[in-house]
Structures are given as structure tokens and as C-alpha cells.
Amino acid sequence: MAKNYYETLGVDKNASQDDIKKAYRNLVKKYHPDLHPGDAAAAEKFKEINEANEVLSDEKRRKEYDFQQEHPNMGGFGGAGGGGFSGFSDFGDIFGDIFGGFGGGRRQTKTKVKGDDITIEISLSFLDAAKGCVREVVYNRNEPCKACNGTGAKGGTAYKTCEKCGGTGQVVYTSTNGFFRSQTVRPCPDCGGTGRKILDACPDCKGKGYIRSATKVSLNIPAGADTGSYLRKAGFGEASTNGGEAGDLIVVIKVEPSKIFKRKNFDLYVSVPISVKTAALGGKVKIPLIDDVMEYAIPEGTQSGKVFFVRGKGIKTSRGTGDLYIEVVVEIPTKLSRAQKKALDDLDDGTEIKQCPKMKQYSDNMQTMYGKDPYQK
Numbered sequence: 001m002a003k004n005y006y007e008t009l010g011v012d013k014n015a016s017q018d019d020i021k022k023a024y025r026n027l028v029k030k031y032h033p034d035l036h037p038g039d040a041a042a043a044e045k046f047k048e049i050n051e052a053n054e055v056l057s058d059e060k061r062r063k064e065y066d067f068q069q070e071h072p073n074m075g076g077f078g079g080a081g082g083g084g085f086s087g088f089s090d091f092g093d094i095f096g097d098i099f100g101g102f103g104g105g106r107r108q109t110k111t112k113v114k115g116d117d118i119t120i121e122i123s124l125s126f127l128d129a130a131k132g133c134v135r136e137v138v139y140n141r142n143e144p145c146k147a148c149n150g151t152g153a154k155g156g157t158a159y160k161t162c163e164k165c166g167g168t169g170q171v172v173y174t175s176t177n178g179f180f181r182s183q184t185v186r187p188c189p190d191c192g193g194t195g196r197k198i199l200d201a202c203p204d205c206k207g208k209g210y211i212r213s214a215t216k217v218s219l220n221i222p223a224g225a226d227t228g229s230y231l232r233k234a235g236f237g238e239a240s241t242n243g244g245e246a247g248d249l250i251v252v253i254k255v256e257p258s259k260i261f262k263r264k265n266f267d268l269y270v271s272v273p274i275s276v277k278t279a280a281l282g283g284k285v286k287i288p289l290i291d292d293v294m295e296y297a298i299p300e301g302t303q304s305g306k307v308f309f310v311r312g313k314g315i316k317t318s319r320g321t322g323d324l325y326i327e328v329v330v331e332i333p334t335k336l337s338r339a340q341k342k343a344l345d346d347l348d349d350g351t352e353i354k355q356c357p358k359m360k361q362y363s364d365n366m367q368t369m370y371g372k373d374p375y376q377k
Helices: 005-009 017-031 040-056 060-070 091-102 126-131 276-281 338-347 357-370
Strands: 118-124 133-144 159-161 170-177 178-189 197-198 208-223 232-233 247-257 259-264 268-274 284-289 294-297 308-312 323-332
Touching: 005 017, 005 040, 005 276, 017 040, 040 060, 118 133, 118 276, 126 133, 126 247, 126 259, 133 247, 208 247, 259 276, 268 276, 276 284, 276 323, 284 323
Parallel strands: 118 247, 268 323
Antiparallel strands: 133 208, 159 197, 170 178, 232 247, 259 268, 284 294, 308 323
16 A cells, blocks of 8 residues: 555645645654664654655655555555656656557656665754854765766776666566556666666776765754754765665754753743842843843832843844843842841831732731731731
8 A cells, every 4th residue: 555645744635835844843853763762663753754755845746646646556656765756757657657558658767766865963052053053064874986976887887788678777567457458667677777787897886886985064054943953955865776866964953952041933031030129129130142141121129030021132033033031030148147137127117018019918818817917016
């Protein structure tokens, strides 16, 4: 039974590209192999998620996939990362393949299989992710051999056309059922789908067409990157095994927590301690920002836990700017001098209850319930 990529990503068949992208990102966060080391089931699920995304995120391949789903008896399609729908240039090819037995369809062309994707994870500091940065990563991959241009043949030319498939890389198998004739196209068993046989193997890659090597790539991380977001570098994945395009490099981002900030999308949240004096009389305090520090005026009579809102002082990105939320926490001193204690004791002269709404309400409630004022000396 053909795979249902919509079910794999958990989206409706009429889902928009934004819906598909969102679903894919959520599933990547959940099933990434780094979160499930040694879990074969999670690794397989992650592979299926990538395969489904490869198809559904490409409009042309999605249309071809939808067509195949609606006409399951008209021949199967390959999955993403292993050639996908690259064997057909348009729907004319599909009908040509099916009805070719009744008068000849167009000639099959060699299917070049795209190399596998590579997924890696990088960690970014809170500020680097918020502001954007350039990061170089080094990883190992099967890189297309430059000496033979990925052909596996010496000089890129020491090979001959495969006699069995005539250089197409495919063999057509025909079966008849009553008045109907169907054709199945499969990779040529003699040449492995390459369409050629190597006469003299490339000395650098020993005829494989690729070399295992360390690859360095520079990544431009956009401002506002968050844990679970990812970058795709086309052509930086594994080399193809038969001269096709190399796969892609998928870089999943993990953001380290900050000791100062918390964030929600592009909004920033900061908790700022203030003194009792500042809370009671008001004053200016220093507030940290992503690139700077600003002064903010705390009004008199501010209660601990009060949150102030400043528009446009969050994370700045190409898609918009977030806001800043400031929570003030009144810090009570733990060590006081005799003079400071006397000053506080003098303040407690019985009149402060009138100046504190919550204390006044508490006193009234106690008076009503028990007939006694808790603040009466």
C-alpha cells in the first residue's frame, strides 16, 4: 500500500504550505534522533517525516503524488530522497508509460536518484539566535568525486553504455491481463540504474563516484531563530550513487537558555529586582535589551509582580519586531542597621493601612468575620 504522506505529517489533504511547514517543524522537534539516542523506531519515524515533507513541500511533486493517490492502479511512485517523482517530467510521461504497449510511448530516460539528506543539530547562544549570526560547521559526508564528476569512471569518460537498458538505466517489464497490457519500469539490474558500465574505475573513488570526506559549510542564521527551526542547504547532503544530484543538508537549531531573558516567539520577558524605596517612591531602573540597556521609570506605589509593557523592544527580525515585558520584583533587605529598623518601625504608626488597599481590605474582612482588627495593637 502506498504511503500516505498527509497522515505521516498529520495534516489534511487540502493543507496549505504553511500548515505543512508547521506540522513538519513540530514533528522534527518531537522525533529528532538526538532526542531519542538508540531508538530505532524514532529514527525510522524521523526518516518518514522527512520523506513526506520532501514531497508535500514541493508543489509539482505534491501534484504528482496526489494524482497517484487518486489512481492507485496506474503504477507506483518512488518516495522522497530516493528519486521521488524525478522519473517523470510531466503527466504525459505517466500516460505514455501506461499505454505504451498499445502503439508505443515515449522512450524511457535514465532515472538519476538523488542522494540522501543529512540532518545535524547545532547549538546557539540565546543572543546569537536572537540577533542572527554566521556559523561554520564541519561534518562528514559522501561527497561527489571531483576527479570523475561522480561517474565512478576514470577521467569521467572511461565507461560504455549498458547493452541491456541501452543507456536508459531502466528496464520495462510487460504483463498482459486479457485485453489490457501493463508495463512496470524498474532499474536495470546490469548497471544498477546508471545506464553505463565502467571500463576503467576512477583511482580516487575506486569506482564509487563519491569520496567520504569532511565538509565545511558556512551557515547564515537569521535573527529570531528558535529551538526546532531549521536551515536547508541544497546539495550538501550525501552524494548520489548513480550520478544524480546530491542530497541536502538539514540543520536543526537548538537555542541555549538565557540567565536574563525568556522569550515567546519574538517577544522578550525580563524580571527586574527593585528596592523597597523604588517601589514606594518610584525611580529609574536599568533594563537589559538584546543590543543595549535602557532606563525605565518605575511609578511610585509599584507592587511586586507588576508587569510593564514596552512595544517594539523585543527581537528584531525580517518578519517583524517583538515586544518587551518587564516584571518588577520588590527585593526585601535581609540585613538592616538599627537606624534603618527604627525608620521602618516609625513608618508603622497605624496610618499606613490607609495607604495600602490590600491591607485595608484584609483588615475589613477580618473585622467582619471575627470582630477583631488584625492590625490593632
